Amino acid sequence: MKRVITYGTFDLFHLGHVRLLRRLAALGDELVVGCSTDEFNKLKGKKSVMPFEQRLEILEACRYVAKVIPEREWDQKRGDITREEISVFGMGDDWTGKFDDLKDLCEVVYLPRTEDISTTQLRAEVKRMAEG
Ligand code: C2G
Secondary structure (H helix, E strand, O other), X not given: OOEEEEEEOOOOOOHHHXXXXXXXXXXXXXEEEEEEOHHXXXXXXXXXXXXXXXXXXXXXXXXXOOEEEEEOOHHHHHHHHHHOOOOEEEEEHXXXXXXXXXXXXXXXXXXXXXXXXXXXXXXXXXXXXXXX
């Protein structure tokens, strides 16, 4: 059983998230996602539109995701990889190089981001539409 893991906020779940999860899931048999808690997002300097519980439920409903765990801190990845028996750690390539320290535990891959879509862009678009 080849297991893959990734981490993120996944706010306003969109096509970029879907395409990343689909590609990561294709690298193994099961994909585990570490979903950033609201408290951890504060540490990341992020405030999500959707609270953790909603982002968690949406990820659990995604066909490419076998399991969702909370991401509470930067340093939990090594323990997660060991406990979940992970073979591949993957992220979008805006993180290229940032997690290479995990290479002693598992394969580390960075996949191209999906162009022209992001939570930030969606928020701005909704705001523009709401203002008419
Ligand atoms: N992503 C993507 N294409 C987009 C937008 C996002 O491939 N158009 C990817 C990002 O590269 C990331 C994942 O989707 O791998 C989740 O993105 P975010 O929710 O923005 O996650 P982030 O805030 O980068 O948190 O410990 C790692 C952090 O928790 C990552």
